[in-house]
Amino acid sequence: MEIMLNGEKKEVTDNITVSRLLEILDIQHQRVAVELNEATVKKDRYATTTINDGDALEVVSFMGGGLCTIQSPR
């Protein structure tokens, strides 16, 4: 199935969990946060939250930035 991962299309196995996807991507759970279809996923739900075809997933972490550091506002 195909999902949107950080704004880009990605092919993943059907009904994959958030925690399995992070494992495949080699991303540590600490220091990241995950959003599925615009709703934050609690860390203790990673293992039980499955991703469906067409879902949009965002994986974020903290970067350098003080005040508004945008490049291109929507």
Add this chain to the structure above:
Amino acid sequence: MKDDKLIIAGIEFHSRLWVGTGKYKDFPETKKAIEVSGTDVVTVSVRRVNIIDKNKENLLDYIDPKKYKILPNTAGCFTPKDAIRTAMLAAEAGISKLVKLEVIGDEKTLFPDNEATLEAAKVLVKEGLIVFPYTSDDPVMAKKLVDIGCPAVMPLAAPIGSGLGIRNPFNIRIIMETIKVPVVVDAGVGTASDVALAMELGCDAVLLNTAIAGAKDPIGMAEAMKYGVLGGRLAYKSGRIPKKLYATASSPLEGMIGS
């Protein structure tokens, strides 16, 4: 000055200088500037993880969250919805319940959209976050933000990154007299005298980024800002003399030769 504590929402802040982490040459320079500034509050943005290049260094490898209070921000958000999403993600990252709420209303000036900020703040306060909103230097707006549960407000000194310093010290004064929570001047500071002025006005803290990161020598400027804050705060606590139009001699007039 030892008992001159800044406590917001039960959290004790040891420094009145808060700094950003953007625009530095690299992470080692960021780290060094932050160390030299003497701050204990560091603001960071929330951005997508680089999926392709996972080996890229992480800011938090350089800025130890045990040593510094991490203040995630919603920089770059133009709508309440995006700011709320970003703040909720930041909170879920599990490092901090603090958030510097920023909802920008204009691309050119980067002035905040106060109405949208208030809307987002209401939601985030209800979600249990400690919301420090970036706002115009508007006392009415500041009061509204406090009324809905913000434990501090962050009025701008001048447009973000402009280095113009405090454009309207009178409004900042009125904000401080209007609300009973700490006031943190945010954005537009250019040099050490600007932060000293903010402190002399009685502001509780100053947040800045570009003034240090964009200086010719960021490490030197970080140190200058540290002393600017300390000097300004001490002057405020010590009570300056009133301004007068005419001279007052500081040497005794008795005993002068020829008298």
